[in-house]
Amino acid sequence: xxxxxxxxxxxxxxxxxxxxxxxxxxxxxxxxxxxxxxxxxxxxxxxxxxxxxxxxxxxxxxxxxxxxxxxxxxxxxxxxxxxxxxxxxxxxxxxxxxxxxxxxxxxxxxxxxxxxxxxxxxxxxxx
Numbered sequence: 001x002x003x004x005x006x007x008x009x010x011x012x013x014x015x016x017x018x019x020x021x022x023x024x025x026x027x028x029x030x031x032x033x034x035x036x037x038x039x040x041x042x043x044x045x046x047x048x049x050x051x052x053x054x055x056x057x058x059x060x061x062x063x064x065x066x067x068x069x070x071x072x073x074x075x076x077x078x079x080x081x082x083x084x085x086x087x088x089x090x091x092x093x094x095x096x097x098x099x100x101x102x103x104x105x106x107x108x109x110x111x112x113x114x115x116x117x118x119x120x121x122x123x124x125x126x127x
Contacts, residue, residue, distance in 0.1 A: 027056075027086075030063040035088040037065075044112040045105075047079055050086065055100050057081045070104055077108055 024036050027048060037048040037056060047068055048056040055068040059081035066081035073080065079100070 027065055029065060029085065029087075033087060035065070035086050041109070044116050045079070045109040053099070054086075055079065055105075056086050059083075068100065070100060070108075076111060077104070079105070079108060 021039065024038060026034050027037050028034050035050060037050045040047050040049050040055075048058075048065060050056060056065050057068040057079055058064075059066045062081075062083075062085070065086045067084045067086060068079045069082040070077055071080040072078065
């Protein structure tokens with residue numbers, strides 16, 4: 001019986017635990033324009049990165065992909081859309097928004113991961 005449970009668990013992990021595609025993907029804006037990017041991050045913290053290494057976030061309100069910036073959400077640092085839509089032929093990004101420090105991204109990722117894990121362990125201990 002234990003072997004069946006172990007085998008089922010292994011199959012579920014292999015089926016649902018696959019890594020994200022590492023290659024280039026076409027992203028379509030609301031107006032139909034397309035740009036090429038790669039998905040970065042994991043289930044706790046993710047973004048799109050273009051071939052110029054600009055960090056991009058999807059804006060649920062505008063329904064467009066926008067260059068990312070560091071902002072506060074609920075009192076903590078997070079990666080948020082800047083309001084500047086990504087366009088494949090225009091480089092409208094100002095110098096102060098062009099690069100986001102990798103250490104800041106790592107810090108945000110750690111914070112989100114710790115929060116998610118704390119919620120998982122809290123949910124399990126409530127049962």
